[in-house]
Every structure is written in C-alpha cells, then in structure tokens.
Amino acid sequence: MNIFEKALELEKQHKPFVIATVVKVEGSTPGKIGFKILVEDKDKIFGTVGGGEIEQEVISESIRRMKTKENGIVEYLLSGDAPIKDKAKVLNMSCSGRCWIFYEVFGNKPIVYIFGGGHVGHALLKQLSLLNFHKILIDNRPEFANKEANPYADEIILSDYSEYAYTFNPPEDAFIVVMTHGHGFDFDVIEQIYARNLKVRYIGVIASKTKAQKLKNQIKEIFGDVDLSNLHSPIGLDIGGETPQEIALSIAAELQAELYKKVLK
Structure with a gap:
C-alpha cells in the first residue's frame, strides 16, 4: 500500500x-x-x-x-x-x-446523519453542501433514498429508521438530525439513540414546541434522569420562516454555531 x-x-x-x-x-x-x-x-x-x-x-x-x-x-x-x-x-x-x-x-469534515429525505431534508442537504459537512442520508422510502431525489447527500442509506439507529456507530463529534415523515419514526430513532447511550455532539428533532416537550417527557419517563443538554427540539435557530428552505437555513445555522461553539444571544 x-x-x-x-x-x-x-x-x-x-x-x-x-x-x-x-x-x-x-x-x-x-x-x-x-x-x-x-x-x-x-x-x-x-x-x-x-x-x-x-x-x-x-x-x-x-x-x-x-x-x-x-x-x-x-x-x-x-x-x-x-x-x-x-x-x-x-x-x-x-x-x-x-x-x-x-x-x-x-478528512476533517464533521459528519451529519440526516434521518428523512423529504422536502426539509432535501433543502438541508443542499444548504449543508455549501458548508464543511459530510452528509449521510437515511430514509426508509426508495423514492427518496436515491441520488436522483437527493443529489446533495454524500452517502445514502435505504433502511428502516429504527434498525439503522440500532446499529450505526457515529463518532462523538457527529451531528444527528431527525426529520422523518412521521413523529412515530422520529421517536423510534431518538429512543434507540438514548437506549444505546450514544455520545454525539448534537441531536436535533424537527417538531413544534408542544411535540418537542412531549418527546422530552417521553424520553425522561423511559430513561429517567437522562442528560438532554445536546437534544435540540424544536430544531434550528429562531430566525423566522416557514418554507423548507427557510427551515433548512435555520437548522444549518444552528449546526454551524454548534460546530464553532458559538453562544448566540
């Protein structure tokens, strides 16, 4: 060699x-x-x-x-x-x-795992392609888990969300973004992450404030006094906007701030 x-x-x-x-x-x-x-x-x-x-x-x-x-x-x-x-x-x-x-x-690109390649996932992949991230997309739908639908992903994995979350081994400086096409799928992924006690830099879940609080309560009910300091939900910085592109921008901004350890006021 x-x-x-x-x-x-x-x-x-x-x-x-x-x-x-x-x-x-x-x-x-x-x-x-x-x-x-x-x-x-x-x-x-x-x-x-x-x-x-x-x-x-x-x-x-x-x-x-x-x-x-x-x-x-x-x-x-x-x-x-x-x-x-x-x-x-x-x-x-x-x-x-x-x-x-x-x-x-x-080889110093931080890895971001994106669960869900729908409208927001696609927009986030595109936004992150302008930044220094290695982007891995996971989706359980063949029509989304391909290069034609999501050309900005560096790697694409067609898999059941829960099964992949049960087996993958992210590095400690990795980012995990969960935005599947159902809150049940979102919870399955998050449950596996905490059940396996995976240590990563950032975990983000797309959700309203009400659903985000419900998710956190469920995690605490199952796992007790667990550290949720790196769980970001609702995900993204509050910079305004409702379109997939605007939401993706807010998420990318939060990832970038976390990457450079910036405390935003």
Whole structure:
C-alpha cells in the first residue's frame, strides 16, 4: 500500500489525517523534494520526510494542525547555529541545510446523519453542501433514498429508521438530525439513540414546541434522569420562516454555531 492508497482508505473511514510534503530544500537535508509522510496520530504514521529530529517535529506539527485544520508551509533550518533574526524554525541537527514542508489536512469534515429525505431534508442537504459537512442520508422510502431525489447527500442509506439507529456507530463529534415523515419514526430513532447511550455532539428533532416537550417527557419517563443538554427540539435557530428552505437555513445555522461553539444571544 502506498501513501495515496492509505489516504484513500482513511478518507473512506472519515478519519482526519495530515500529509506533510518536502517542497523545497537548500543544502544538506535528510529529506529530498517530494518526500511525504502521512500522520494519523503520533503512533500511526506512513512514509517519511527523512527521519531524525525533523521527522519528529513534522509529526508533532501535523498533529497540531489536525486540530486547527490549518494548511500551510513551514521553513526549517537544520542547524543549531541560526542567525538571530532567521525566520525559519530551528532544529538542532548537524545537516545545516534548510527545508520547506507543506502541511495539508484531510478528512476533517464533521459528519451529519440526516434521518428523512423529504422536502426539509432535501433543502438541508443542499444548504449543508455549501458548508464543511459530510452528509449521510437515511430514509426508509426508495423514492427518496436515491441520488436522483437527493443529489446533495454524500452517502445514502435505504433502511428502516429504527434498525439503522440500532446499529450505526457515529463518532462523538457527529451531528444527528431527525426529520422523518412521521413523529412515530422520529421517536423510534431518538429512543434507540438514548437506549444505546450514544455520545454525539448534537441531536436535533424537527417538531413544534408542544411535540418537542412531549418527546422530552417521553424520553425522561423511559430513561429517567437522562442528560438532554445536546437534544435540540424544536430544531434550528429562531430566525423566522416557514418554507423548507427557510427551515433548512435555520437548522444549518444552528449546526454551524454548534460546530464553532458559538453562544448566540
């Protein structure tokens, strides 16, 4: 397996990683132009930029950038005898050369599971296609669970809602949006999520204030003193509007605010 095959494998698994590439060198350096290293975490690396202290530095910088989602080039001076005003990052190596490393972050899209591909679901998928989300649509109707009906979904799953909610394993930073074509289906999904004690960043259910309160009461009756702090229902920010497109905009805005941990007044 080469580095590109490894990157494709991680992309399919929605796992974040960084590819660091030597793009320029001057003088003596262990890495040559084109050397690459793929960093998944400190113990999961693939490839090399030459080994030694420069490689350990690149691994650490890759892990930092994975968190900040920041691409960019860093210049390194591989010598402890650096000029005082040298702009390069200095490493205590005997090579005395310089190298420039380009860092590129991949696979860092947050995942949003959307249960229901009707009018609002379709509009939400379209809205989120403009943002940095990986969108997975789940619907139990063949006429909605296809690319022709919902072209903005990155993945489409035709499944019974409750069965899928019983088996899927979302990452902890995932978003779950429930907007099926029946409140019974909505409840089935939410019940499975809390029965399995799934830990996710955000759970949203489309509902009126009355139905939202009824849903929360039902969950508490079944599961007791359960934490509902990440359950958003009614879903979306109160910015006005009644059309599917307007509702989708309010939901997308709430997801974006949650993603960036913004407290809205």
